[in-house]
Amino acid sequence: ETGVTQTPRHLVMGMTNKKSLKCEQHLGHNAMYWYKQSAKKPLELMFVYNFKEQTENNSVPSRFSPECPNSSHLFLHLHTLQPEDSALYLCASGGGGDTGELFFGEGSRLTVL
Amino acid sequence: GQNIDQPTEMTATEGAIVQINCTYQTSGFNGLFWYQQHAGEAPTFLSYNVLDGLEEKGRFSSFLSRSKGYSYLLLKELQMKDSASYLCAVTDSNYQLIWGAGTKLIIKP
Numbered sequence: 001e002t003g004v005t006q007t008p009r010h011l012v013m014g015m016t017n018k019k020s021l022k023c024e025q026h027l028g029h030n031a032m033y034w035y036k037q038s039a040k041k042p043l044e045l046m047f048v049y050n051f052k053e054q055t056e057n058n059s060v061p062s063r064f065s066p067e068c069p070n071s072s073h074l075f076l077h078l079h080t081l082q083p084e085d086s087a088l089y090l091c092a093s094g095g096g097g098d099t100g101e102l103f104f105g106e107g108s109r110l111t112v113l
Numbered sequence: 114g115q116n117i118d119q120p121t122e123m124t125a126t127e128g129a130i131v132q133i134n135c136t137y138q139t140s141g142f143n144g145l146f147w148y149q150q151h152a153g154e155a156p157t158f159l160s161y162n163v164l165d166g167l168e169e170k171g172r173f174s175s176f177l178s179r180s181k182g183y184s185y186l187l188l189k190e191l192q193m194k195d196s197a198s199y200l201c202a203v204t205d206s207n208y209q210l211i212w213g214a215g216t217k218l219i220i221k222p
Contacts, residue, residue, distance in 0.1 A: 002155050040121065042212040043200070090155070100204065101146065104155040 003027040006091050006105035014113050015081060021108045023074040023091030031095040032074040033102065034066060037088040049074060081112045115139045117213035119201050124219045125191055133186045133199050133216045141206020147175050147186045148200040150215070156200055159186070188218075196220045 004025045013019050025032065034046040048056035049068040063085075065077040074091055088109050092102040118136045125131040137145070144163040148156040162168055162177035162184060174187040188195055201213040 002157065004155070040214055042117065042214045043202075045210070099144065099146075099158075099161040100208075101158040101161065102156075102210075104148075104157070106153070106155045 002103045002105065004091055004093055004103050004105035006089075006108050008108060009106065010109045010111075012111045012113065013078065013081065015083075017081075018077070018079045020078065021076040021089055021091075021110075023076075023105055025072055025074075025091075025093040025103070025105075027093055027103055029093035029095070029103070030071050031093060032068060032071070033092040033095075034074065034076055035090040035092060035104075037090055037107065043090070047076075078110070081110075083112050086110055086112045115205060115211045117201055117203060117211055119199075119213040119216045121214070122217045122219065124221060125188075127191055127193060127220055127222050129191050130187065130189050131191060131218065133188075133201075133218065135184045135186070135201035135213055137182050137184075137201075137203045137211070137213075139182075139203050139205045139211050142179055143204040143206065143208055145175075145177055145184050145204075146200075146202040146210075147184075148202065149197050150200060151197045159199075191220050193220050193222070 007022045032049045036044040045058050046060045047066040052068050067075040088107040090107045091105040094102045116138045147159040150156040160175035167176045172189045177184045198215040198217045200215045203211045
């Protein structure tokens with residue numbers, strides 16, 4: 001239990017579907033992150049929010065739309081995805097303190113058919 | 114460009130010692146992290162090095178040489194539960210985290 005909870009854990013969707021991933025953290029952190037993890041590749045940073053404001057969008061296609069209603073919740077809205085978007089999507093919070101370590105959720109495994 | 118290199122996969126025997134290397138080329142340096150990720154689980158923080166030298170934490174130690182752009186994670190008295198992926202990440206001069214692709218460690222009885 002890392003203090004960061006992601007739902008759903010698994011999601012299968014067609015290319016025309018709309019779905020959302022949810023992340024919730026109970027650690028009191030002000031920064032939240034979305035990462036994409038593909039097999040044998042480095043983690044790819046997608047979005048960063050600090051105090052509910054988006055501070056980084058790493059050239060992510062518009063079919064991914066983040067939302068951060070408050071410092072504890074983060075969403076990733078998905079629309080007209082492509083098969084190559086199939087991956088594990090990790091949410092993280094933190095980045096402060098002495099080391100700036102991140103606390104990750106267990107991820108949402110997305111399969112796009 | 115910025116780059117982190119670590120072996121894709123390593124195999125070791127239960128009870129033995131294994132060293133996982135990480136080399137980096139980044140724009141500046143503000144710290145190096147090691148994370149552990151079991152299959153299907155969240156990456157979890159293992160260690161942080163910002164100064165040269167060895168940081169020891171129980172069975173795990175992490176070493177850093179900034180002049181060589183090099184770090185290693187040393188795991189002693191290996192246990193089956195140490196089978197996982199180990200991720201190396203460096204914070205650059207803009208405090209951006211640059212990640213390696215991870216090393217999958219397989220422990221055999």
